[in-house]
Amino acid sequence: MGNDAKVKDRDRFSTAARLKVLGEQTAARVYRSQNKRQARRSRLTGRAALLALVLCSLIVALAYPMRQYVSQRADISDQQRKAADAQQAVERLRDEKARLQDDAYIEKLAREHLHMQFPGETGFTVVDPDAANKRREDKGATGRAWHSNLWDGVDKADRSAN
Template sequence: MTDGKSADRDTVALPRPRSGRGSAGPPRKAPRKPSRNRLTGRAGILALTLCAVMVTVAYPLRQYLAQRTQISNLKHQNQVTQQQVAALQTELNKWSDPAYVAIQARERLHYVRPGETGYIVPNLSAGSEPLGIPTPTQQAWFDRLWSTVKSPSATPSPSPTP
């Protein structure tokens, strides 16, 4: 290791500092301080291009997504309508049967066959007016009106309206 060749390899020649007075080269510029917001021209063009692409694509993408949503809603509405059509078709098939029509006429319209006696039993628990007939009031409307003309200071007693 005391070999002369290995000593030459281990030593590194360092450049000598130049002094500005006697040197023959151009004067050195002072090193620039790195700035924080240093933006190159390429980066600016790239940013501008990306913004332009985003603006160009934003509206059509929004329209595309809105149309997809509308198509989905219309498909759902179509399925619901198809189910309603199927239910109405089965109801129509029922009405083509004469026995079903006779049963519905008896239940809904209270039809009876010749020789039968029909009875209607009012459901008194459903309301105060049996069979949908309104109950008469104590005084007719024109009598109540005339009583207000005869004595305007007296207020007519409230009565149930038909």
């Protein structure tokens, strides 16, 4: 071994040489690590893209049935509400039917709406002067009882048919 070999051995064991070798080894490790990470990243990107494609396909495939489901649920709740309203109307009509079976209720209705009295009773009708004046001002109001107006209308219709 000559002087050159001794210089190489000495350079090989010097701090600068060792740092240079360590730097190269570290750089190689970092480079390998980056290559592996990039390879893994590119693999995950493909998987992620496939997963995103599958999710989008599922969303598109389920969008119409979900819309139909929500629409039908709204229709069902609307029909249930209508059925409950109809049931309440039926109950009101049954109550009214039961009341109409009572003679006292029929008598009360006849007295209130038709101004009927039993034989021997004297009926009084109290008229509000303001309401009477207002009725006279209305078109077609004659100031007579309703049944008189009704018969006049029947007579007029009968005369015009001839």
